[in-house]
Amino acid sequence: MKLQPTSVISFALFLITLAVNISMPLFRPYAELAGFNNGQTALVLATYILGMLPCYVFLGGISDRIGRKPVLLFSLFLALASNLTITLFPTVYALIFARFFQGVALALSMGTGTAYISEIVHPNADASVRAANATSMATAIGFSGGAFMTSIALLIHFSYLPFTYFIAIGITVIGIILAFLLPKLPPIGGNLVRLPYFPEGYFPVNLSIAICWATTGVVIAIIPTQLATFHLTAYAGFCLVLINWTGGFMQPFIRKRFHPKTSLKLGFAIIPFGFGLVIVGSYFGFLPVVLLGTAFIGLAAYGFSYQGGLAIIADLGGSQKARAVSGYMFFGYVGFGIPAVVLGFLADSIGIINSLVVFEVLILLLSGYLYITFDRPNNR
Numbered sequence: 435m436k437l438q439p440t441s442v443i444s445f446a447l448f449l450i451t452l453a454v455n456i457s458m459p460l461f462r463p464y465a466e467l468a469g470f471n472n473g474q475t476a477l478v479l480a481t482y483i484l485g486m487l488p489c490y491v492f493l494g495g496i497s498d499r500i501g502r503k504p505v506l507l508f509s510l511f512l513a514l515a516s517n518l519t520i521t522l523f524p525t526v527y528a529l530i531f532a533r534f535f536q537g538v539a540l541a542l543s544m545g546t547g548t549a550y551i552s553e554i555v556h557p558n559a560d561a562s563v564r565a566a567n568a569t570s571m572a573t574a575i576g577f578s579g580g581a582f583m584t585s586i587a588l589l590i591h592f593s594y595l596p597f598t599y600f601i602a603i604g605i606t607v608i609g610i611i612l613a614f615l616l617p618k619l620p621p622i623g624g625n626l627v628r629l630p631y632f633p634e635g636y637f638p639v640n641l642s643i644a645i646c647w648a649t650t651g652v653v654i655a656i657i658p659t660q661l662a663t664f665h666l667t668a669y670a671g672f673c674l675v676l677i678n679w680t681g682g683f684m685q686p687f688i689r690k691r692f693h694p695k696t697s698l699k700l701g702f703a704i705i706p707f708g709f710g711l712v713i714v715g716s717y718f719g720f721l722p723v724v725l726l727g728t729a730f731i732g733l734a735a736y737g738f739s740y741q742g743g744l745a746i747i748a749d750l751g752g753s754q755k756a757r758a759v760s761g762y763m764f765f766g767y768v769g770f771g772i773p774a775v776v777l778g779f780l781a782d783s784i785g786i787i788n789s790l791v792v793f794e795v796l797i798l799l800l801s802g803y804l805y806i807t808f809d810r811p812n813n814r
Contacts, residue, residue, distance in 0.1 A: 439554050442612045444572040446510055447547045449602075449609040451576030453513040454482070454536045456602050457520050457529060458581045459588055459671030462658040464526040467594075472786070476655040476778030481530050483771035485537025487764070494545060494628035494760060501621045502550035507613050509543035512536070514606045521599040544573070553619055574682025574736070578675040585671030592668065630761030633750040638804050639743045640762050642698060644769030645797055646735035649709050650677050651774035652793060653728055657716060660786045664719030673728040680729045681736025688737055694745035695808075701739025702805040704730055706798045713790045 457464075465475040497505040516535035519528050580602065587596040632640070654677075658670035688697055708730030715723030734740075743762065751758025773793070781789040 437612070437615055439616050440551050442609075442616055443506065443547050443550050443554075446506055446609050446613055447543060448572040448576040448579070449606050450509055450513045450536075450539050450543050451573045452580040452602060453516050453606070454540060454580065455577055455671075455674055456517065456580035456584055456598060457532065458654065458674055459584045459658075459668065460524075460594065460596075461526075461529070461654075462662055462667060462670065463594065464524070464529060466662075468526045470526060471778075472656055472659055472781040473775065473779030475526075475659070476775040478526060478529050478533065479651070479655045480771040480775050481533040482537040483767055485534040486541040487537075487767060489538050489541035490760070490767070491630065491764065492627050493542065495625050496542065497546040497549060498622050498625075501619060502546050502553070503613070503616050503618050505542050505546045506550060506616070507610065509539040509546070510606065510610045510613055512539035512542075514603065514610065517599060517602045517606060521595065521603060524594045524599075550616075550619070554617070574678055574685075578678035578682070581671040581674040585668065585675070588668040588671070628757055628760065630764050631751060631754045631757035632761045633747075633752065633754070633758050635750055636747060636758070636761065638808055639698065639747050639750070640765035641800070642701060642739050642804060643735075643743050643762060643766040645800055646701060646705055646731075646739045646769070647766045648769040648773040649705055649731050649793075649797065650735050651770040652777050652790070653677065653709075653712060653731065655774040655778055656781055656786060656790070657712065657724065659781075660716040661719075661721070661724070664721075666719065666721055669721055669725075672725060676725055676729040677732035678736060680732040681734070681738075681740065682732075684733060684737040685741055688741045692738070692742070694742040694749075697738045697742030698746060699742075699805055699808060701734035701737075701742065702801040702808075704734040704738060706794060706801050708734065709790075709794055709797060713787065713794060716790065717787050 461475060461479065465478070470478070512535045516532040516539070519532045519535070522528075580598070583598040583601070584596050587593075587598045653673055657673060658667060661667060661670050692700070708727045711723055711727030711730065713727075715721065715725075715727055744759065747758050747762045748755045777789050777793055780792065783789075784792075
């Protein structure tokens with residue numbers, strides 16, 4: 435059977451994103467064993483951002499300089515290192531190192547993988563679009579697939595060392611072997627450092643993705659602790675699954691049916707509504723409401739708001755589209771990490787539900803302001 439390079443690259447991106455969330459359902463149990471509070475647990479989560487942002491900002495052109503294949507292989511080895519770390523040492527302290535490896539791997543691989551596929555299928559434009567869509571789907575399944583697998587494993591038999599860790603190691607080794615067989619394309623050259631670009635009118639668009647991803651970060655970092663009070667810890671991973679699946683699988687539909695501005699403005703309403711459902715479900719310990727809320731959050735964070743904002747910011751970027759998109763993603767990942775840490779420590783001071791209500795009020799105010807002012811001339 436002939437090796438399909440685009441399929442191997444998509445599989446590699448799937449494996450890297452799979453590693454990111456394979457241990458997510460056990461974050462809270464690991465933290466409890468070590469006596470970590472909510473703020474400290476959120477800091478462990480944010481280690482992922484610590485590994486990602488410097489590489490994402492300062493090494494954006496590394497695969498242009500040294501080639502796509504070496505960078506993709508290095509990212510796969512980092513994913514394998516993170517899987518091995520948490521398997522050999524299933525503790526919250528090992529998670530710190532694993533999350534750092536995952537952040538670096540993801541930052542280096544996403545742009546590399548997309549460029550690799552586009553160069554392999556060039557000049558077939560239709561194939562390029564199909565490959566991009568396949569890559570988008572592979573990463574969406576990867577991000578949620580790790581959490582989904584481990585959540586199912588924990589429901590079957592709770593363990594601090596679930597068998598899914600060993601599955602992840604095995605298939606990542608297969609992915610590395612396949613990646614060695616990929617064609618080696620010559621480097622195209624260019625600058626190693628590619629700082630983000632913030633075009634005129636960027637702020638409301640970039641702020642919207644920061645709000646969306648901040649909401650997902652808060653759900654991942656804090657909601658499992660609240661669910662644990664109702665003995666629902668094993669189900670926490672499904673929150674992450676729905677966040678990724680609802681948005682990821684809706685992306686093709688959203689691209690075809692909604693104007694970017696309409697899509698973005700819908701997200702302003704969906705995010706606070708979804709988070710409100712999460713708060714209500716968390717307060718009463720009603721899991722279906724929590725899961726419904728996370729599904730709505732994902733619908734905006736990786737669907738309506740993400741797609742609409744990405745299209746708008748790329749248009750605003752003009753000839754600097756790639757750097758403008760980097761700025762957009764920079765805002766998103768800062769939003770994902772920092773608010774979760776702040777809210778984690780706030781939850782330790784005033785209680786989880788109270789802290790969630792504070793955050794809900796904040797995102798209501800910001801989303802309402804963005805919705806009302808978005809069409810004003812100074813925001814375009």
